[in-house]
Amino acid sequence: xxxxxxxxxxxxxxxxxxxxxxxxxxxxxxxxxxxxxxxxxxxxxxxxxxxxxxxxxxxxxxxxxxxxxxxxxxxxxxxxxxxxxxxxxxxxxxxxxxxxxxxxxxxxxxxxxxxxxxxxxxxxxx
Numbered sequence: 001x002x003x004x005x006x007x008x009x010x011x012x013x014x015x016x017x018x019x020x021x022x023x024x025x026x027x028x029x030x031x032x033x034x035x036x037x038x039x040x041x042x043x044x045x046x047x048x049x050x051x052x053x054x055x056x057x058x059x060x061x062x063x064x065x066x067x068x069x070x071x072x073x074x075x076x077x078x079x080x081x082x083x084x085x086x087x088x089x090x091x092x093x094x095x096x097x098x099x100x101x102x103x104x105x106x107x108x109x110x111x112x113x114x115x116x117x118x119x120x121x122x123x124x125x126x
Contacts, residue, residue, distance in 0.1 A: 002026045002098045002115040009094060009120030012086055016124070020081040022096030022117055029077040030054075033102025035113060036070060036081045038092035038122075048094070049081060050107025059107045064090075086124045093119040 008020040020036070033052050039045040049070035050059045058070055067086075072079040079096055097113035099106065106112045 002032065004096050004098060004115055004117035006094065006096050006117040006120040009122045011123045011125065014087055014124055014126050016086050017082070017084045018086065018122060020083065020094055020096075020120060020122075022079045022081075024077045024079070024098065030074040032098040032100055032115075033107065034070075034072060034079040035097045035099065035102075035107055036079075036094060037097060037110060038090075038094045039119075040092040043092075045095070045110055047108040047110065050102075050104070051079065052102070052104060057104045059104055083122070086122075088124045088126045090122060091124050092122060094122050095119045 003025045004022055006022045030053055035050040036048040037045050038048050048061050051070045051072055055072050067084050069082040096117045098115040099113045
């Protein structure tokens with residue numbers, strides 16, 4: 001069992017920045033690929049970014065490439081999502097998720113993630 005707790009969400013103006021954190025506990029963090037997903041009201045949950053167990057491989061949703069950066073610190077059992085140049089369309093609840101032994105080819109598959117955090121709200125005002 002892996003427990004995930006997100007933090008760092010909030011209200012920000014368009015063009016601003018936020019840094020989300022996701023602290024993991026319960027199992028060996030480095031055994032899990034990690035992902036960030038988001039869900040806006042009335043929409044399906046969508047992949048935002050993924051990172052391999054070592055941190056060497058990453059993947060991003062096209063609309064966030066160049067603005068968002070996913071990283072992880074295996075010594076701290078934490079994954080981060082640095083979000084810059086935020087837009088109103090980035091408004092959503094953001095979730096982190098853990099995928100055991102995940103590969104880059106499966107980062108985007110929501111059903112391959114067994115563990116999820118409770119989510120943190122990000123609101124970007126225009």
